[in-house]
Amino acid sequence: MTATLLAIFTRPEGGEDALDELMTRYLDEHMPLIEMVPGLRSSVVEKVAQHYAGEDLVIVTRMEFDDSEALQVGMASDEMKVAGRNLRDIAPGLLTLVALDEDPVS
Amino acid sequence: MTATLLAIFTRPEGGEDALDELMTRYLDEHMPLIEMVPGLRSSVVEKVAQHYAGEDLVIVTRMEFDDSEALQVGMASDEMKVAGRNLRDIAPGLLTLVALDEDPVS
Numbered sequence: 001m002t003a004t005l006l007a008i009f010t011r012p013e014g015g016e017d018a019l020d021e022l023m024t025r026y027l028d029e030h031m032p033l034i035e036m037v038p039g040l041r042s043s044v045v046e047k048v049a050q051h052y053a054g055e056d057l058v059i060v061t062r063m064e065f066d067d068s069e070a071l072q073v074g075m076a077s078d079e080m081k082v083a084g085r086n087l088r089d090i091a092p093g094l095l096t097l098v099a100l101d102e103d104p105v106s
Numbered sequence: 107m108t109a110t111l112l113a114i115f116t117r118p119e120g121g122e123d124a125l126d127e128l129m130t131r132y133l134d135e136h137m138p139l140i141e142m143v144p145g146l147r148s149s150v151v152e153k154v155a156q157h158y159a160g161e162d163l164v165i166v167t168r169m170e171f172d173d174s175e176a177l178q179v180g181m182a183s184d185e186m187k188v189a190g191r192n193l194r195d196i197a198p199g200l201l202t203l204v205a206l207d208e209d210p211v212s
Binding site for chain 2: 003004006008023027031043044045046047048049050051052053054055057060068075095096097098099100101102104105106
C-alpha cells in the first residue's frame with residue numbers, strides 16, 4: 001500500500017479570474033516542482049465540480065509515495081521546500097495538507 | 107472515468123475519546139447507510155496519519171459513481187437523505203462534501 005499526501009485548496013478571493021490564475025500557476029509552476037520531490041511515485045490533480053457542504057474547495061491533489069517513510073523523506077527534502085515556497089506565493093492561506101494512513105479503514 | 111464524491115471531516119472537540127466515537131459510529135452506522143445509496147459503485151475511507159497545514163482533518167472518504175449523472179441521482183435519493191441525517195447526528199459541523207470532475211486535470 002502506498003502512502004498518500006493529500007493537498008486541498010479553498011477558493012481564492014477575486015472570482016473566476018483569480019481561480020483561473022491559481023489553476024494555471026498550480027499546474028504550470030507548482031506541479032513540475034512537486035514532480036521533482038524524491039520518492040514521489042505519482043500525482044493526480046482533480047478539480048471540484050460541485051460543492052455540497054462545508055469548505056468551498058476548488059482543487060484536490062493526491063500524491064503517492066512508496067510508503068510513509070518515503071513520504072516523510074519527501075516532505076523533508078529541499079525540493080519540497082522549494083515547492084512549498086512556490087505554493088505560499090500562488091495560493092496563500094488556501095492549502096490544507098495531510099498524510100493518509102497507508103491502509104484504508106474500509 | 108467514474109465520478110467521485112469526496113467527504114472530509116475536521117477533528118471533533120473532545121479529544122481522542124470523541125475521535126474514537128466519531129470513527130466507530132462513522133464506520134458502523136454511517137457507511138452502511140452510504141452503501142445503500144443507489145448508483146454507488148465503491149467507497150474508500152482513509153484516516154489522516156499526519157497534519158501539515160490548514161484544517162485539522164481526520165477522515166477522508168471517496169465515493170465512486172459511474173458518472174456525474176449517477177452521482178446526482180444518488181445525491182437526490184432518499185437513501186442519501188437518511189445518510190445525511192445520520193451524519194448531522196454523529197459529525198455535526200465537521201463535514202465538507204464536494205463532487206470532483208470526472209477527468210483529472212493532470
